[in-house]
């Protein structure tokens with residue numbers, strides 16, 4: 001599924017300074033029963049966000065009007081656990097286009113890149129700076145610049161660069177996905193398969 | 199000329215120094231994308247009902263078909279009920295996913311082992327059982343515990359739904375080659391220590407992110423001496439330390455296990471395969487990005503006390519104090535708060551409510567043998583609800599054939615029907631809020647076994663000891679007669 005292009009995103013951010021946020025928290029298994037990619041945002045962080053009677057938990061950040069924006073800033077080792085792409089879908093469907101953390105779990109990071117959410121890995125220091133600035137002023141804006149591979153806290157001008165491989169960067173900038181690429185090299189794949197018995 | 203020869207020998211010697219992982223990975227690269235990932239050919243693709251429907255929808259919307267349907271195998275497991283499987287599935291959403299899997303498989307000509315099918319079971323249990331899993335193969339599935347199949351010397355890892363779609367469309371995925379780590383455990387395991395304990399011990403030492411970015415090879419006496427079932431348990435849990443996967447070099451034990459299964463090569467093809475499989479080991483002097491050593495004698499039966507698999511300790515130890523854990527003190531306290539445990543407390547003696555034996559981590563015959571070895575001649579504790587869920591119909595049949603079912607019944611337990619069950623609680627097997635479960639599965643995340651549920655991960659021996667005593671108990675206490 002091709003997605004919107006990503007170039008420069010300037011937005012306020014939602015802070016979630018918890019470590020090891022696993023994909024079971026991002027979207028619990030009982031909400032994985034759909035056969036279409038629709039409506040996952042409603043259940044993003046379901047059990048942290050709602051009580052058993054479905055009333056919102058007041059102290060959870062997504063229920064706090066002070067914070068909003070298209071960037072989610074998570075703690076270290078964000079997205080560990082299950083390979084469910086539904087976690088990345090839920091993040092996207094809720095309205096986030098970028099997740100910043102000082103460390104990502106592999107599969108989650110790959111899933112994000114495949115569906116048009118940019119995972120931005122920064123140093124632990126820089127992540128702390130972002131948390132501090134948001135705490136000081138929830139209206140603080142962050143600029144995520146994909147062409148330059150930089151993330152900037154606009155209030156202070158502090159900046160850090162982040163890594164992304166050239167191929168994935170191109171995909172994000174143009175809204176292409178891997179299947180477009182793979183379908184194009186089908187001939188080579190078929191040749192290869194001939195020498196690879198089942 | 200001399201110079202050329204030197205170059206030739208250099209290339210040759212470098213080529214000779216490959217790790218097991220390099221050998222399998224490199225032989226599956228269709229092409230390398232400049233400044234990007236490898237296009238990796240996938241030999242075998244496993245699908246289940248939860249992570250595949252959107253992928254099938256994706257290829258349909260693009261107007262393309264499945265390139266090699268004979269390389270994909272479908273089984274229903276995540277959603278399936280574990281009682282009354284002969285009746286229609288009650289939950290309409292689950293029924294809908296099961297139906298979608300059946301229809302998609304039929305439409306594209308994929309073998310489908312749905313509910314009620316004799317070969318049905320957990321995807322990572324049936325793969326090896328029917329010989330879909332083979333040494334030197336690349337295997338993927340939309341489930342992170344695909345790493346299980348690495349026990350056979352395959353490269354096997356979990357993928358997201360976009361990647362499931364890629365494999366359906368092109369039999370390839372696009373992945374940068376991970377870094378390589380070798381974990382060596384040498385020596386002899388202590389009495390009462392099982393493969394699950396070895397894995398939980400390694401994860402507790404490495405943390406849940408200690409192997410992120412790496413593909414692991416397990417090496418040393420402990421894995422060499424381990425059964426294939428045990429190796430599967432260890433490789434299964436690789437993902438819980440962040441690794442993409444884990445693998446063990448195939449040996450005679452592996453070949454013996456694989457031989458004669460439905461999807462393994464026969465006759466001349468077998469001989470040819472064996473010639474190749476025997477080359478699958480890490481060359482002497484091959485380099486790893488990271489190498490770690492543990493001593494088998496340091497490992498005791500393990501149990502977790504927190505909300506990630508890295509929060510594990512020897513069962514006789516007490517819960518670490520916050521100041522002893524690295525970083526993240528507030529996260530650590532949040533985790534203990536969820537578990538309603540205190541720093542410094544003992545695990546032994548904590549009353550428990552549920553016991554779950556099953557999952558692709560510990561739902562194989564060997565696990566039921568371990569469980570029944572302890573419950574034999576004892577009775578289920580009155581305060582315990584126990585779910586005994588075989589990983590597949592083949593496991594279920596073996597439990598019956600070996601007489602374990604009688605032991606199970608005599609001790610006051612019941613055997614359920616195969617499926618993922620309380621491993622992820624997508625079906626009705628949910629641990630109620632606040633209740634404490636000793637589970638042989640792989641994740642103790644908040645709510646993993648049902649909203650508000652609290653999970654202690656452990657081996658089948660530890661789970662059995664808890665099931666008959668009603669509290670966390672050192673299984674060695676109940677095994678004394680064998681010591």
Ligand code: SF4
Nearest residue numbers: 343557558618621622
């Ligand atoms: S048993 Fe658990 S980990 Fe294994 S395949 Fe099923 S849900 Fe995944």
